Amino acid sequence: MRNATPLRPTRRPHRLPFRHPGTLARQRATWLHRLAPESLFHRIFDYLPDLTFFAKDARGRLMVASRRIYELYGLSDDQDLIGLTDFDLNPDSMAQAYTGDDERLLSGKVQVIERLELWFDRQGLPDWAHVTKLPLKDNRGRVVGVMGVLRPPDARERQFPAFNVLSQAILRLRHDFGGRLTIESLASECGLSIRAMQRQFQRVFGLTPQEFLIKTRVASACHLLRTTARPLSEIAAACGFADQSSFTQHFRRHVGVTPSRYQKASH
Structure with missing residues (x-):
């Protein structure tokens, strides 16, 4: 773009006119109010x-x-x-x-x-x-x-110890929470003992791995209940709950209402 005019900073006087800071602060306060x-x-x-x-x-x-x-x-x-x-x-x-x-x-x-x-x-x-x-x-x-x-964390923050230790576990939970995922298999895949994984989850999130898995399932169920009209039994299965009774029990404990009531209130 040969004909483009380069941008130049606005020229300012060498000495700015005196501006009383107290007056400016009051003007800003009035504007914000x-x-x-x-x-x-x-x-x-x-x-x-x-x-x-x-x-x-x-x-x-x-x-x-x-x-x-x-x-x-x-x-x-x-x-x-x-x-x-x-x-x-x-x-x-x-x-x-x-x-x-x-x-x-x-x-x-x-x-x-x-x-x-x-x-x-x-x-x-x-x-x-x-x-x-x-x-x-x-x-x-x-x-x-x-x-x-x-x-979202940047590349530098992704090098934090907590991120490195748990990122593989979180990635697996994110993709496979709806299946028959067990904490034993998760710990084994991450090269940790069950006890070590429990300590890491408890330290970083204040939750055990099992509690974290249940929270993920309940959160996903909330999304499906809000955005679809699928039967409760289908949502329970899609989110990894053993049956609709287990789904209702965990959902009520975390959300405070039953899945059916939550679904009705969302539509």
Whole structure:
């Protein structure tokens, strides 16, 4: 493109006019205060498919989130989202790990938390995510909540010890959770003893491998119940449950309602 004009930075005067910082801060505060809740900055994450945003108040209740949070948990609008906590959406052991991080931020012990965690994608399948959390402060500087962003791990993060140790197991669980997968065979394939695998899962996720497998099956069942009209018996078999009775028992324990009731509420 020989005729293209090269972009040049705008010339600025050598000396900028004096701008009183206090006045500018007040102008920004006024402008931010005028923004409608539905127009806050979290909405930009709806257009960044690899990123997920959330913000919670000091009591751990979700206040705002990007669209992917709604998709992950089968929520339809703000009325479904606002007020939910990690314990409403995740198994207790995982929720406790999330809220433990929040408490450190709320207490001021740390200013940022970054870690590699396991979440679930739109199909209810396990997937890694890099989570960054920061405290939210009010106009007086008091911590009044927590906000966070999730993104897929990059090449460097995939070298973390936890990722290397468990990635093979997670990959197998992701693809074969609907079959007759056993923890014994999984540990053998990964070159670990059952006890070593249990320790790794417990340390990283706060779950045993068996609990993780059940959570994966339940999460996948939630996706099928929301997106299809397949009979419960078919969904139970597709997700690896021995029978519909076992499916109902585990589903109610993790979700709080029966599969049939969940399916009716989703359609």
